[in-house]
Amino acid sequence: MNKDQFLSRRKALLAGAAVLGAAGAAGAAQLLAADPGSPVRSAAPAAGAQANRLARKPSAYRLQPIAGYGPVRRGPAPTLVRHEPFLRVAGRGRTMVLTFDDGPDPRYTPEILRTLAAHDVHAMFFVCGEMAADNKDLVRRMADEGHVVGNHTWSHPLLTRLSRSAVHSEMERTSDVVEDACGERPVWFRAPYGAWNRAAFQIGADLGMEPLGWTVDTLDWTAPGARTIESRVMDGAAPGVVVLGHDAGGDRSQSVRALREYLPRLLDSDYRITVPRRQYT
Template identity: 70%
Template sequence: MTKDQLLTRLSSTATAVLTRRRVLLAGAAACGAAGTAGLLTPGSGGEPVPPSPPAAGSQARPELKPSAYRLQPLTGYGPPRVEPARALVRREPFLRLSGRGSTMVLTFDDGPDPRYTPHILDTLAEYDVRAMFFVCGEMASYHPDLLVRMADDGHVVGNHTWSHPLLTRLSRGRIRYEMERTSDLIEDVYGERPQWFRAPYGAWNRAAFQLGAELGMEPLAWTIDTLDWTRPGTRAIVGRVEHGAAPGVVVLSHDAGGDRTQSVRALRDYLPHLLDCGYHITVPRRQPV
């Protein structure tokens, strides 16, 4: 074979090799283009399109599902509900409260009643005085707006049971029901659980003291009973308050449970007189355990 023939054969072989390489490269490019075409389709604005699901059959891989754990919402970020602080179980209620200077506490039972409670609240607001309202849950459930106003005006709301029963005639379970249901309502409407309770008719027993303590409440009675529920006349109510006034005294009046017109009028009379005499009308603070 001549030199020219040898060079010609070598040139043809190199050309064939180069051509085969180009074919392989072109094929790979075509496969890549086809794969890309499966993710980006014309008219989609360049948005990715998920590949089609695998064909059904024995060789099809099962569809992967997201973890159930990841789908569960996260919880526990809200503030925990604070359980009421356990109070000391007492054997008798507080009859008066200690305080600095000539302090007195005004308390009103059995409400709220829309016929009388708003007038009492108006008088207290006029003289910028805070008082205590021992409410019955049943009454409060009918007039929650009055509990809201008590909270807005800075008054203390106490527990006077749900239906004003004689506790000494009830079972322990029933006493708990009367107290706890009322505390729950006060918390929902007033904004916090009551820290004080008063037995209807002043009739206390061991179960009442124990259950009140379990619910985080202290028992409060009174020093002066105005006997306004007997409707003795406005002047008689005023006289009892003014004659019994002294530091630490707790005054019992009513804003519901009957005609309380005399109670409303009496408050308008004796409240400014007590303030003029130097008494500081306030609300109690919890006694140290």
């Protein structure tokens, strides 16, 4: 074979490779653009003038790879079924958690939110579904201001006297309302009256929630006076403590006044008021 024949054959091979590359690029582009719900069809082979035009374009498969090698995405781990609620929280230093149950109530919840915001403090609000349904703006405000919205059942019943289906309804309906109000389902729940049973723990876990109790009960629902509520919080203050208060369920004006007094005292005593992180194990 002489030099001219060798060059002619080389040009022919290169031209053929270009045609095949263009056809592959067209097929790759169709696969990437295909609707996920529609079947993938093979691309027709390019020929003639169309093949020549495609051959002069950059290879799409070089610019947009079909497959990647990124990390495998995993969903959230399933919630462990507990046998008892969390009563304290872990944290560095003098860390405490403030919680408020039974709301939201337009008479008292806004005042509590204002006091917390004035001190740049976040708390947890365990809401009842029937209250949340009528005050979604307050639920949304809680979440927007950085507070944790928890599930406190729909109508505040004694769960130990309900069937499993009734417990599930009480908890799921409340989670639905919270999600509708602020875009996220709650990941913490609290049994009314602190009355836990196996069904509550199992159903709560099925709905993706962890159980949280409390360490210090202010007994503010008995209306003992703002000073008594304040004293109970300060006397019980300690690292890891979870304080139980209320922003609804009756006249909570004493709870509102007490918070204005004990919150700055806790901060002046170097307590850090925070919210717990979700436990997965």
